[in-house]
Amino acid sequence: MIETYSQPLPHGITLSCRAAGARGRPVLMFLHGFPEAAFVWDFLLVHFSRAENGGYRCVAPNLRGFERSSAPADLSAYRPKHLVQDIAALIAIEAPEQGGQLAALVAHDWGGAVAWNLANQLPDLTRQLVIINSPHPGTFLRELKNNPAQRAASAYMNFLVRPDAEELLAQDDHRRLWEFLTDQFGAHAAAWLTEDAKAQYRAVWDAGLTGGCNLYRASPLRPPRADDPGAAAVELPRAMLTVKLPTLVIWGLGDIALPPTLLEGLGDYVDPLTIKTVADATHWIVHEQPVLVAQLISEFLQSS
Helix, strand or coil, rough: CEEEEEEEEECCCCCEEEEECCCCEEEEEECCCCCCCCHHHHHHHHHHCCHHHHCCEEEECCCCCCCCCCCCCCHHHHHHHHHHHHHHHHHHHHHHHCCCCCCEEECCCHHHHHHHHHHHHHHHHEEEEEECCCCHHHHHHHHHHHHHHHHHHHHHHHHHHHHHHHHHHHHHHEEEEEECCCHCCCCCCCCCCCHHHHCCCCCHHHCHHHHHHHHHHHCCCCCEEEECCHHCCCCCCHHCCCCCEEEEEEEECCCCCCCCHHHCCCHCCEEEEEEEEECCCCCHHHCCCCHHHHHHHHHHHHHH
């Protein structure tokens, strides 16, 4: 059974959360991306809360700006350091019996951007890291700077930073957002996008899209354009890129926006690293193959 609640944090932000499993157990935390919300993890929350699958306390917060979580008006409030602060505070609340440490942090898309940063800055907060189709900032910056194909694949980011992006995304029953979940990222038929799933998405999108767009507006990691150097002006010191946690990366190879070239050289930044690629999956692998994703995560959790 999924539990929903709002969790106030000490620094004034409140995160709406979904959870399964009793408090006091080892904690798995799941971070969603855009244009999604915490509900996308429901299958995995229930799966890993069962005794036969580890009996974890499973928690999926809505990132700030999504669903009923706090949505600060200041654009700077959506910089990665603030999202990391939110998750660090939530971990302290959810895992006191484990010394404030997760069993694993699992993340997809924008949630992965938060997770990569947290693993670099606050590695003691989780024993293991699982990343699903979310580029490491080092390889993503490299590709944005040097690979025209990646710049073209990421061109949608420059749409999302437009001041009228929210208005345009809401038009025609969110037509552009449905395209994000189908053709834009390689899913095409998207059999998982049932009417019930669409109703969940509509509820989240109707609650507001500014927070999601602000994640893109607050980050310079996007293709350069005539009036904005974007990634071309960014230099990240190696100290901000290394991750010394056992890390599993799951990658659907049919992801159009985030092709597997982003996996090249990942081992230079992350150690120890396990990569599992899935040929018949796209950016939305969590929806397309939830049983396989659960299996790969379970094997990884048991491996160390």
